[in-house]
Amino acid sequence: MATETTAAAQGHVSPLALEEAGKCVDTHGGAIGLPQLCGEWMGNQVFWLVVALVIIFFVLSRIALPRIGAVLAERQGAITNDIAAAEDLKAKAVSAEEAFNKAEADARTAAQAIIADAKAEIKGDLDEAMAKADAEIAAKAAEGEKAIAEIRNNAxxxxxxxxxxATKDIVAAMGGKADAKTVNAAVTARMKG
Amino acid sequence: MATETQTGAAEQGAGLAFHPMDQFIVKPLFGDGAVGLFTVTNVTLWMALTVLAIIGLMVLGTSSRSTIPSRIQSVAELCYGFIRKMVEDVAGKDALPYFPYVMTLFLFILFSNFLGLIPGSFTTTSHIAVTAVLAMLVFLTVTLMGFIKHGAGFLSLFWISSAPLPLRPILALIEVISYFVRPVSHSIRLAGNMMAGHAVIKVFAAFAPMIILSTGIGLIVTPMSILAITAIYALEVLVSFIQAYVFTILTCVYLKDALHPHH
Structure with a gap:
């Protein structure tokens, strides 16, 4: 701070006067007004800016951008290929599933047919056996009936x-004279009634 | 601290050093001479660092050309895709030959802005001289290209055929004025944003050593100024990107005008 006071004591030049004289910095190296408006520096800035831009432009357009573009295109290609392959595999999986479903359905139909055949066979056997049994039962029943009829007739x-x-005896016991023929006729008539 | 003992009112002002604009001074890197056209200055240094950073990201970062990118290659690809999509969406597919040009502008501004946020650095994009050259490049490219591609038909940009006939001359006048104001707003927007933010940070930074001068008010002012520096710095990070983005998208909009001047 001491230097500042001495500088001021020596007769500080006003910033406005310096600015009018085309200076951009004061005696201490501080800025006067807007350094952006200092014409003295502009040429230098523009020159180095143009140099920088030209370098950046050539580096980008010759090396960086084609390289990144190629990498992105390559990746896109790889992704497209992979997706295509995945789709291929998916189609294969779908067709395999279809084949499996078809085989399953076929097996099911075959099984149904076998079941139906077996059922029909069993039913035939059963019917046959039933018929045989029925016939036997009918024969037995007829035999029985015949025996019963015989027994009844005998009875x-x-x-x-x-x-x-008995009638003869009863008639005789009653003191009547039983004519065998009459008694037989009367008994037969009663038995019918 | 000789001044402090002398005058009461000037004490505080003299104690706190306010030089918010000193950071924008262009000075030679070697020696103390005047700044000539080819002098190696701090502008040269920070532009060179910008160029090196861009080469580092876009060339060295992508040198492995891997299908599964490394982190830095992802960033480079992100920049590529971002600007390419912007050019394609805003200016149309036929603007793609100008993609390297737009990319150059975007990366230069982006890296200059971000390098300028390093404490003690020099922000090249805070200078009108720099942004004016960038804006004039865009303006001249667009104007020349418009006339080369469409001849006098480029002037239909100013003749709005969808407007009612009596309004058209007035609109044409407005359009012409706005066309010529473009490079001005284009350059001042960027330089102004960068300069203002950096100057504000510097002003708050000047308040920060208050606690050394006065333990009374300094207890409040110093923490608050540090907080303010942090907040403005965060804002500046955002502004650095947004201004690069805005400059680039406006370039694309102007390119669209040159390629398709008919409304």
Whole structure:
């Protein structure tokens, strides 16, 4: 701070005067007004800017941008290929699934046919066996019926015999004279009724 | 601290050094002479660093050309895709030959802005001389290309055929004025944004040593100024990108005008 005071004491030049004189910095190296408006520096800035821009432009257009473009295109190609391959595999998987489904459906139909055949066969056997059994049962029943009819007929004949004998005896016991022919007719008529 | 003992009112002002614009001074890197056209200055240094950073990202970063990119290659590809898409979307497919040109502008501005955020650095894009050259390059390219591609038909840019006939001369006048104001706004927008932010940071930075001068008010002013520097710095990071983006997208818009002047 001491230098500042001495400089001021020595007669500080006003910033405005310096600016009018075309100076951009004061005696201490500080800025006067806007350094951006200092014409003294502009040529230098423009020169180095043009140099920088030309370098950047050539580096970008000759090396960097074609390289990045190629890398991106290559990646895009790889992705497209991979997607195509994936789609191929997916189609294969779908067709494999279809084939499997078809095979399964076929197997199912075949199984159904086998079941139906087996069922029909079993039913035929069963029907046959049933018919046989029915016939046997019918034969047995007919035999039985015949035996029963025989037994009944015998029984009826016996009963008639017994009734005739009893009637004769009863008539005789009552003191009547039993005519065998009349008694038989009367018993037969009663038995019918 | 001789001044402090002398006058009361001047004390604080003299104690705090306010030189917000000193950071924009162009000075020779070697020696103390005047700044000539080819003098190696701090402008040269920071532009060279910008060029090196761009080469580092775009050339060295992509040198492996890997299909599965490294981090730095991803960033380079991101920049490529971002600007290419912008050129394609805004200016149309036939503007793609100008993509390297637009990319040059974008990367130069982006890296200059971000390198300028390093404390003690020099922000080349805060100078009107630099941004004016960039804007004039765009303006001249667009104008020349418009006339080369469409001849006098390029003038239909100013003759808005969709407007009612009586309005057209007035609109044409407005369009012509706005056309010539373009490079001005294009350059001042960038330089102004960069300069203002850096100057504000510097002003707050000048308040930061207040605690050395006065433990009373300094207890409040110093933390607040540090907080303010942090906040403005964060804003400046955002502005650095946005201004590069805005400059580039406006370039694309102007390119579109040159390629398709008919409304």
């Amino acid at each position: 009826l004949a016996n009963v008639t015999e017994v009734a005739k004998a």
